Amino acid sequence: MTIAFTRRTLLATATGAIAVLAGCLSGGLPGQPPRPTPDRSLFVGAFHWGYTMLAGDGTPRTSVTVSEGDVIRLVAFNMEAETATGRLPRTVRANLPDHERLEAANDADVPAPADGTLEEARTVANQRYPDHSVALVPSGGYGGMMGRGGMGRGGMPFHPLFLGHDASTPVEVTFDAAVPDEYSLSCMTYCGYGHPYMDLDDALVVR
Numbered sequence: 001m002t003i004a005f006t007r008r009t010l011l012a013t014a015t016g017a018i019a020v021l022a023g024c025l026s027g028g029l030p031g032q033p034p035r036p037t038p039d040r041s042l043f044v045g046a047f048h049w050g051y052t053m054l055a056g057d058g059t060p061r062t063s064v065t066v067s068e069g070d071v072i073r074l075v076a077f078n079m080e081a082e083t084a085t086g087r088l089p090r091t092v093r094a095n096l097p098d099h100e101r102l103e104a105a106n107d108a109d110v111p112a113p114a115d116g117t118l119e120e121a122r123t124v125a126n127q128r129y130p131d132h133s134v135a136l137v138p139s140g141g142y143g144g145m146m147g148r149g150g151m152g153r154g155g156m157p158f159h160p161l162f163l164g165h166d167a168s169t170p171v172e173v174t175f176d177a178a179v180p181d182e183y184s185l186s187c188m189t190y191c192g193y194g195h196p197y198m199d200l201d202d203a204l205v206v207r
């Protein structure tokens with residue numbers, strides 16, 4: 001599969017310690033070793049067509065830089081999934097962008113279709129293709145990964161997490177930032193006209 005990265009986003013560096021968040025999202029499955037305490041939590045909301053990312057303290061981020069070996073907890077959700085977003089920590093929920101800001105982001109990043117407006121395309125997508133997913137992929141493609149220990153080393157989640165519009169909980173994954181590189185968030189679930197533009201370039205930088 002070819003993944004087109006059509007946008008460049010500004011790099012921002014995360015500062016400060018991220019609180020470890022307790023509650024319904026914590027705890028492993030029975031029979032599995034306890035999860036390591038995350039060094040950072042990242043919250044990622046999917047919409048037509050993009051991602052909004054927030055640090056564990058609710059600060060919006062377009063990119064987060066972590067250290068090699070840090071344990072990252074990624075909590076992802078579809079912005080339309082009200083039950084799922086209702087389970088997010090209050091500080092994160094309070095800082096989720098509203099509809100108008102998301103649509104403004106679209107206008108900047110997604111070219112209008114030749115045969116209509118973005119607004120029309122979004123309406124169709126919301127009705128017919130309401131689901132998304134998120135995968136963490138090396139920004140430069142998978143080629144560079146092979147020389148650095150290969151895909152998935154240290155459990156980095158290169159498989160997509162499905163983000164249903166009617167999901168009742170956020171999807172959570174904990175992984176080691178094992179391989180220094182720049183990583184982008186990318187949608188692997190067809191979600192209508194703007195799907196090819198649905199990525200957040202260099203969302204995670206491992207140094």
Ligand SMILES: [Cu+2]
Nearest residue numbers: 187189191195
């Ligand atoms: Cu998509």
